[in-house]
Amino acid sequence: MCKEFEEKIINYLIGEIENENEKKNILKHINECESCNVYFNQMLKTINYTKETILYNKTKFDIFKIEKKIRMRKIFKRFLLGSSIAAAIMFIFIIVPYFKNISKKEVIEINKFNQFSDASFAIEYNNNENYFENKFANLEEKYLLIKEEFNE
């Protein structure tokens, strides 16, 4: 076979040639030169058999590794389960009450409004149980009071 193509053919087969023109030249030569063609096919088989052997070795059974993987998967599953339970608890005890409280917000119409000299003010509104009650609110709320009911 042609000495100058020996290395090139291997490099081509193992993906070490990036230049497209060089690749074309090698293939062109292989098509024209019979001995290089034979060498190319032998080397191709050699590389495939080598890859296959290395893969064969890599996939060999190892009881210690397999048992370790099973243990790790169990730990991961438990972690996932634990996280899901924690997330569910958080949702039930924190997020749901929060939104529940928000949903209890109601806008109440104010009957009377009095502002004092120290900038505080008093309001009078009609609550759901139909009696009057005085409450303080900040200035931004002006004539409306946002009533929030908390569970505590």
Place this chain on the structure above:
Amino acid sequence: MNKYENLNDDDLIKLYKKGDKMAMQFLMEKYHQYLFKIGYSFLNNKEDIEDLIQDTYIKIIKNIKQYKMNNYFKYWITRMLKNNIINFYKKKKINVLDETQLFALNNVEDNSPDTMIQLLNEERIAIINSIINEELKEEKKKIIEMKFNENLKAKEIAEKLKMPLNTVLTSIHYSLIKIKDKLKEKGYL
């Protein structure tokens, strides 16, 4: 390992269940080539084959308690591998196996002839292994494994091993030529 040689599959499993891990190691080493052959004939991608085989091994060990001691261990593991192959195709959303493949897969059974399975030659594997493990120096062995196991470019190997690119390429050439010559000598090329 010799103490296991005269035991059948079920006896080895019984020993494993009693805590003898090497009994299972011995048993599965016996079937590694068989399972590899099947996996190799149905999947093309190296990583996929590796995942498939490893996953099958995990399932075998995880479900070993469910195995009924009826001396059908080979059939049992074959079925497990077959299901794994079908699930793999579904997961990857590859067009489900074509008719020929399905026929072949359904006929991979305990006593199926090897013609169903793409032949892997034990001797050929042994020849290549002997060259890699015994005839190549540690550095060359490492390079060839990095190249074909980790799929690294010669440049990446050179960077990792802190050696010139040409040294890496020469080493790969040397190893491959050595393997080729040996395979040729033994009539495999």
